[in-house]
Amino acid sequence: xxxxxxxxxxxxxxxxxxxLAQATGHLNGVITQFTNSTHIxxxxxxxxxxxxxxxxxxxxxxRVQQSEAAFRTASxxxxxxxxxxxxxxxxxxxxxxxxxxKSAVTNYARVLNDYSxxxxxxxxxxxxxxxxxxxxxxELNDLAAAESHLKKLREEFPKSPATEEALFLFGxxxxxxxxxxxxxxxxxxxxxxxxxxxxxxxxxxxxxRY
Numbered sequence: 001x002x003x004x005x006x007x008x009x010x011x012x013x014x015x016x017x018x019x020l021a022q023a024t025g026h027l028n029g030v031i032t033q034f035t036n037s038t039h040i041x042x043x044x045x046x047x048x049x050x051x052x053x054x055x056x057x058x059x060x061x062x063r064v065q066q067s068e069a070a071f072r073t074a075s076x077x078x079x080x081x082x083x084x085x086x087x088x089x090x091x092x093x094x095x096x097x098x099x100x101x102k103s104a105v106t107n108y109a110r111v112l113n114d115y116s117x118x119x120x121x122x123x124x125x126x127x128x129x130x131x132x133x134x135x136x137x138x139e140l141n142d143l144a145a146a147e148s149h150l151k152k153l154r155e156e157f158p159k160s161p162a163t164e165e166a167l168f169l170f171g172x173x174x175x176x177x178x179x180x181x182x183x184x185x186x187x188x189x190x191x192x193x194x195x196x197x198x199x200x201x202x203x204x205x206x207x208x209r210y
Contacts, residue, residue, distance in 0.1 A: 017054065024050045041078035044070050045087050052090065061098070068094035085111050085121040089129060096136065105136045127153060131162035138173045146170055158192070168198045171205055 027047040031040060048070030055063030071094060074087035092107035108129045115121040130153035137146035150170050153163050171185035186205040193199065 017058070020050050020054050041074050041087075042083060044074035044077055045083055045090075048074055048087070048090060048094075052094065056097075064094055064097045068098060080114075082118060082120050082124075085115045085118065085125060089125050092129075092132065096132070101136050101139050105133060105140070108133050108136070127157035127160040127162040130157070131160075131166040134166040134170060138169060143170075143173060143177070146173065164189075164193050164196055164198070167192075168196075168202060171202070175205060 024047065027043050027050065030037070030043045031047070034040065034043075037043075048067045051063045051067035051070055054060060055065075055067055068091060071087050071091035075084055075091055078084040078087055088107050089111050092104040092111075095101070095104035095107065111121070111125055111129045112133075115125075130149050133149040134146045134153065137143070137149065147170065150166055153160075153166055157163050167185060167189050171182050171189060174185070175182040182205060186202045189196070189202045190199060193202075196202070
């Protein structure tokens with residue numbers, strides 16, 4: 001397989017891993033040498049991102065585990081800010097990947113409950129946090145809670161891609177237990193998102209007879 005510039009995919013992957021290794025080494029150096037720096041929280045946040053990217057791209061659970069620890073430390077060392085909210089959100093993302101779903105729910109809820117007065121956090125993270133709560137509660141088989149978060153998501157962020165995906169997922173989740181509700185949701189999905197790549201599946205779900 002060739003990359004877009006004609007380089008073998010393996011070479012591009014090597015460049016990616018080397019860049020992450022260099023960034024990780026630099027950040028570890030900052031954390032070790034400047035323990036009292038005002039930038040230490042941001043260093044932990046970036047260290048978490050480096051571990052997260054490597055863990056997700058290369059499918060290395062140990063690196064995702066390391067990202068969870070780094071994001072947790074960042075959330076503790078950062079002052080209340082956009083960065084702290086981001087650290088808590090990514091902590092929850094890592095916990096989802098590590099199948100710590102209940103802990104993830106707690107941390108997504110922290111973002112929504114504790115940072116509603118920060119416009120940048122609300123604009124960047126709130127739709128994603130609501131959508132992740134829908135997913136998490138579906139996984140926990142708490143469809144009532146999932147539906148509650150979906151309602152808020154649809155009210156506050158009707159045009160967000162996160163809303164589109166969450167509505168589709170919830171429709172799938174209730175297909176067997178509440179087929180009429182599922183059909184109604186898929187119909188609403190088709191009306192609201194006519195250009196969605198998920199539309200064929202939504203149309204299929206709308207037409208099914210259970």
